[in-house]
Amino acid sequence: MTQLLVGxxxxxxxxxxxxxxxxxxxxxxxxxPVEFAAxxxxxxRYFACVTSAFYGPKVFVADDPGGEWQQAEGIALPxxxxxxxxxxxxxxxxxxDGLLYAGGDPGVLFESRDGGLTxxxxxxxxxxxxxxxxxxxxxxxxxxxxxxxxxxPSRLALAISAVGVWLxxxxxxxxxxxxxxxxxxxxxxxxxxxxxxxxxxxxxxxxAKPERLFMQFHGGVYRSDDAGESWIDIGxxxxxxxxxxxxxxxxxxxxxxxIPLVADLDRVTPDGRVRVYETRDAGASWTPRGDGLPAEDAxxxxxxxxxxxxxxxxTMELYFGATSGDVFGSxxxxxxxxxxAANLPPVHSVRVA
Amino acid sequence: MAVVRLRAPLSELAGGRxxxxxxxxxxxxxLRALERAHPDITGWxxxxxxxxxxxxxxxxxxxxxxxxxxxxxxxxxxxxxxxSGG
Numbered sequence: 137m138t139q140l141l142v143g144x145x146x147x148x149x150x151x152x153x154x155x156x157x158x159x160x161x162x163x164x165x166x167x168x169p170v171e172f173a174a175x176x177x178x179x180x181r182y183f184a185c186v187t188s189a190f191y192g193p194k195v196f197v198a199d200d201p202g203g204e205w206q207q208a209e210g211i212a213l214p215x216x217x218x219x220x221x222x223x224x225x226x227x228x229x230x231x232x233d234g235l236l237y238a239g240g241d242p243g244v245l246f247e248s249r250d251g252g253l254t255x256x257x258x259x260x261x262x263x264x265x266x267x268x269x270x271x272x273x274x275x276x277x278x279x280x281x282x283x284x285x286x287x288x289p290s291r292l293a294l295a296i297s298a299v300g301v302w303l304x305x306x307x308x309x310x311x312x313x314x315x316x317x318x319x320x321x322x323x324x325x326x327x328x329x330x331x332x333x334x335x336x337x338x339x340x341x342x343x344a345k346p347e348r349l350f351m352q353f354h355g356g357v358y359r360s361d362d363a364g365e366s367w368i369d370i371g372x373x374x375x376x377x378x379x380x381x382x383x384x385x386x387x388x389x390x391x392x393x394x395i396p397l398v399a400d401l402d403r404v405t406p407d408g409r410v411r412v413y414e415t416r417d418a419g420a421s422w423t424p425r426g427d428g429l430p431a432e433d434a435x436x437x438x439x440x441x442x443x444x445x446x447x448x449x450x451t452m453e454l455y456f457g458a459t460s461g462d463v464f465g466s467x468x469x470x471x472x473x474x475x476x477a478a479n480l481p482p483v484h485s486v487r488v489a
Numbered sequence: 490m491a492v493v494r495l496r497a498p499l500s501e502l503a504g505g506r507x508x509x510x511x512x513x514x515x516x517x518x519x520l521r522a523l524e525r526a527h528p529d530i531t532g533w534x535x536x537x538x539x540x541x542x543x544x545x546x547x548x549x550x551x552x553x554x555x556x557x558x559x560x561x562x563x564x565x566x567x568x569x570x571x572x573s574g575g
Binding site: 189190191192194207212213214215216217218219220221 | 498499529532533534536537538539540542544545570571
């Protein structure tokens with residue numbers, strides 16, 4: 137049995153199913169935008185990032201996603217007259233017992249050391265001296281990717297739209313840029329050098345080879361082999377190097393899966409055809425995987441958190457959702473696909489519980 | 490004392506109470522008193538800047554109020570979601 141957590145514009149849907157047949161097991165936060173939901177496999181605890189149109193952003197926790205959710209404490213900025221928290225984008229388990237990270241808008245990192253019940257703002261990152269110069273992407277100044285280093289809580293990589301990659305070697309006490317090689321084609325050439333106006337859409341570290349990361353950029357797919365210090369463009373061979381989500385196969389450090397969209401001005405699947413692209417050679421080549429996905433008149437948008445996986449290797453399960461309300465799945469690492477759900481509200485996030 | 494009237498989900502955060510009597514000379518003072526009386530509601534009506542959230546309306550009796558709107562004893566504050574959304 138696979139359980140999917142599908143965050144949508146109108147609530148969190150928990151889908152359960154097997155062999156390609158999924159049903160809605162529960163719906164929580166009815167009417168509220170759920171940006172992200174995930175389960176911490178270490179504790180079994182569920183997390184949901186909810187942005188009420190009326191009452192602001194919150195993180196909720198539950199032991200049963202179909203039961204009662206409890207608001208986590210501490211998800212707020214320091215009181216001031218300037219900024220308020222806009223949205224929460226992700227919750228990620230850390231590399232120590234009870235440690236979790238959460239990212240949000242305006243480019244903020246929170247840490248929890250009690251399994252996600254209470255949170256504190258990472259002040260060194262909040263107090264970055266260049267912060268007044270930071271600018272948001274179209275989705276806000278979202279800290280959407282937090283890449284821990286397996287077994288080493290001191291090393292972290294963050295990605296923000298649109299403030300690039302940030303690295304820490306001391307558990308978040310100090311931070312530095314990791315942007316070498318990224319090319320923001322959306323800026324004039326003379327404005328590209330040394331800019332940190334860098335719109336990263338997604339970033340993942342490979343657990344078996346932690347110095348390797350893959351990135352979906354705002355126009356560009358990149359790989360890093362030096363823990364995020366520098367980046368190599370690997371987008372050649374894709375129908376478009378624009379897109380949002382990215383997934384890797386934990387068994388294969390040369391693997392990445394992306395879902396190309398036409399371009400920043402036309403954020404739909406190219407040629408009216410939905411296809412996931414897979415590399416197994418670290419980006420040297422890409423192979424379309426679309427068997428079972430809509431192949432004509434399908435102009436879908438897949439958002440940055442709307443692609444999840446479980447397992448690894450040939451039986452890895454992949455699931456992604458679109459703003460059309462469709463959720464697609466594969467139980468053979470993208471070889472064949474099926475429709476796991478249709479007619480949901482616009483999908484913001486998909487994770488396997 | 491002013492009377493703050495709450496709807497769900499705010500009333501649930503106030504222990505299920507749809508009306509709460511509170512002291513305060515302005516809307517902001519009354520809402521801060523509400524947070525002190527019912528800490529679970531902190532952050533839901535007023536954000537970190539001390540501002541009423543953009544899509545929350547606070548009426549003092551029949552008139553739309555702001556943070557600095559004067560509140561007199563016996564006034565009724567209605568906290569309701571704005572007519573917005575998608």
